Amino acid sequence: MLSSHHIDELRNAVGADSLITSPAQLQTYECDGLTNFRILPGAVVLPRTAQQVQAVVRFCARHKIPFVSRGAGTGLSGGALPAEGGIVISLARMNRILHVDLANRYVVVEPGVINQHVTQRVAPYGYFYAPDPSSQSVCTIGGNVAENSGGAHCLKYGFTVTHTLALEVVLPNGDLVELGSAAPDAPGYDLPGVFVGSEGTLGVATRVTLRIVKRPEVVQTLLAAFDTPQAAGQTVSDIIAAGMLPSALEIMDTLSIQAAEAAVHAHYPMCGGLLLVELDGPAIEVEELMREVRALCQKNGSWEVRVAQSDEERAVIWKGRKAAFAAMGRISPNYIVQDGVIPRTALPEVLEEIDRMATAVGLRVANVFHAGDGNLHPLVLYDRTIPGQEETAIDLSYRILHLCVDKGGSITGEHGVGKEKQQALGYMFSEPDLATMQLVRCAFDPESLSNPDKVFPRPRLCADQPGPYKPHPLEQAGIAEIF
Numbered sequence: 001m002l003s004s005h006h007i008d009e010l011r012n013a014v015g016a017d018s019l020i021t022s023p024a025q026l027q028t029y030e031c032d033g034l035t036n037f038r039i040l041p042g043a044v045v046l047p048r049t050a051q052q053v054q055a056v057v058r059f060c061a062r063h064k065i066p067f068v069s070r071g072a073g074t075g076l077s078g079g080a081l082p083a084e085g086g087i088v089i090s091l092a093r094m095n096r097i098l099h100v101d102l103a104n105r106y107v108v109v110e111p112g113v114i115n116q117h118v119t120q121r122v123a124p125y126g127y128f129y130a131p132d133p134s135s136q137s138v139c140t141i142g143g144n145v146a147e148n149s150g151g152a153h154c155l156k157y158g159f160t161v162t163h164t165l166a167l168e169v170v171l172p173n174g175d176l177v178e179l180g181s182a183a184p185d186a187p188g189y190d191l192p193g194v195f196v197g198s199e200g201t202l203g204v205a206t207r208v209t210l211r212i213v214k215r216p217e218v219v220q221t222l223l224a225a226f227d228t229p230q231a232a233g234q235t236v237s238d239i240i241a242a243g244m245l246p247s248a249l250e251i252m253d254t255l256s257i258q259a260a261e262a263a264v265h266a267h268y269p270m271c272g273g274l275l276l277v278e279l280d281g282p283a284i285e286v287e288e289l290m291r292e293v294r295a296l297c298q299k300n301g302s303w304e305v306r307v308a309q310s311d312e313e314r315a316v317i318w319k320g321r322k323a324a325f326a327a328m329g330r331i332s333p334n335y336i337v338q339d340g341v342i343p344r345t346a347l348p349e350v351l352e353e354i355d356r357m358a359t360a361v362g363l364r365v366a367n368v369f370h371a372g373d374g375n376l377h378p379l380v381l382y383d384r385t386i387p388g389q390e391e392t393a394i395d396l397s398y399r400i401l402h403l404c405v406d407k408g409g410s411i412t413g414e415h416g417v418g419k420e421k422q423q424a425l426g427y428m429f430s431e432p433d434l435a436t437m438q439l440v441r442c443a444f445d446p447e448s449l450s451n452p453d454k455v456f457p458r459p460r461l462c463a464d465q466p467g468p469y470k471p472h473p474l475e476q477a478g479i480a481e482i483f
């Protein structure tokens with residue numbers, strides 16, 4: 001519980017117009033995109049400078065008050081869920097693009113810059129920022145860095161970590177440090193690599209240097225309709241086996257197509273498995289590879305192959321794909337977005353198994369996925385008003401993750417561990433593995449103040465590893481037993 005003295009100190013740190021303490025306004029910050037975890041923070045601050053972030057973090061360090069950084073709050077694993085009685089540091093007002101260096105192909109931005117704004121800023125000069133989460137019109141670079149976010153085009157261009165050259169970070173003790181460098185191959189430990197994907201547990205990013213990429217000469221997008229997602233999945237394996245590296249390889253099943261069509265009318269062919277292939281590069285190369293892709297689609301039974309004829313057509317195709325999560329509300333009152341990874345070659349059998357598991361419990365699962373990296377997004381559809389159905393849906397979604405790990409995959413491809421998958425991390429890693437990760441966390445945050453009680457399966461304090469055991473809410477609900 002924050003005292004009036006604490007509130008006065010925070011007001012001095014950021015100014016009265018950047019401090020929120022009224023319970024009604026605090027509710028905006030009680031969850032992220034994963035709305036079934038909610039905690040009201042003690043206060044929210046909206047700093048405008050790294051120095052204000054430092055002042056707030058120093059306040060937290062002095063009083064041993066936990067803090068959680070927040071970008072746009074679109075995270076899907078509860079990463080920005082506040083700590084009980086803690087401070088939320090919203091970076092939304094630190095939203096300036098500070099510097100563009102085209103000659104050296106990088107931009108320097110504040111963490112609250114919206115992902116898409118980076119590309120919009122450099123597009124007139126023939127450049128783009130490659131990581132493109134489907135939420136890119138609202139999510140922030142700070143959130144992308146913390147989650148190591150991906151997107152459809154990361155198959156060819158790499159995730160956020162590949163594009164983060166340097167970071168300015170406020171450490172949990174309030175020190176301001178530089179990690180990495182805009183110059184290639186910075187000496188020393190790869191600390192930007194450590195920070196990217198650390199889910200807000202190592203401090204607050206206050207400035208990010210991002211790599212930008214030259215636009216290819218030609219981009220072509222193909223849609224191929226199959227009777228089953230398995231046939232589309234086989235085509236993905238064949239394309240990769242043929243030595244091609246498309247810039248995107250996405251699959252949507254019937255339910256996803258129905259939802260996307262209802263939301264944005266993308267004119268997709270209604271089919272069991274829709275494959276979306278994007279190729280980019282020199283015109284002559286793209287033309288040749290497109291011919292090969294077409295042939296592979298036909299070999300695997302595609303009955304309609306369509307290539308977008310204009311930038312407008314391409315944009316509509318992508319609009320449907322990127323709207324797929326949000327569009328699920330059109331076909332189901334409630335749904336859970338899962339995020340697992342499997343080896344690409346296991347795609348057909350895993351899809352069949354998911355279908356079998358869903359049928360066995362009387363639920364529907366829509367599938368939309370970054371097929372090129374084996375990153376599945378099963379969407380478990382349910383109706384909260386039907387007694388017991390939410391529990392069944394949660395249980396099914398965890399069983400799907402379990403299946404992914406059993407097939408040699410992972411519990412998250414891009415949405416992070418956050419609050420939601422803490423228990424599942426213990427299924428992938430042994431205690432010594434987790435203790436090693438904890439050593440890294442403790443080097444940055446010995447007081448466990450920065451986004452505590454996230455990622456790790458048990459609450460752990462640096463002072464007395466492995467920390468006092470407290471049952472996780474999922475454990476109390478019996479769900480953790482799955483893991």
Ligand SMILES: Cc1cc2nc3c(=O)[nH]c(=O)nc-3n(C[C@H](O)[C@H](O)[C@H](O)COP(=O)(O)OP(=O)(O)OC[C@H]3O[C@@H](n4cnc5c(N)ncnc54)[C@H](O)[C@@H]3O)c2cc1C
Pocket residue numbers: 032033068069070071072073074075076078079080091111132133134135138139140141142143144145146147148149150151152199200201203204205206325326414415451
């Ligand atoms: C419809 C929809 C589609 C999505 N599609 C994708 C997708 O294709 N690919 C993908 O990867 N994700 C996707 N996401 C998930 C989400 O958008 C990403 O995880 C995104 O990076 C979160 O950014 P944010 O600004 O909303 O961060 P938040 O949700 O506010 O925070 C996410 C995490 O980052 C930490 N954080 C935020 N800012 C900072 C900072 N400055 N310093 C340190 N830590 C910080 C927070 O503490 C939290 O742990 C999707 C979400 C939605 C709702």
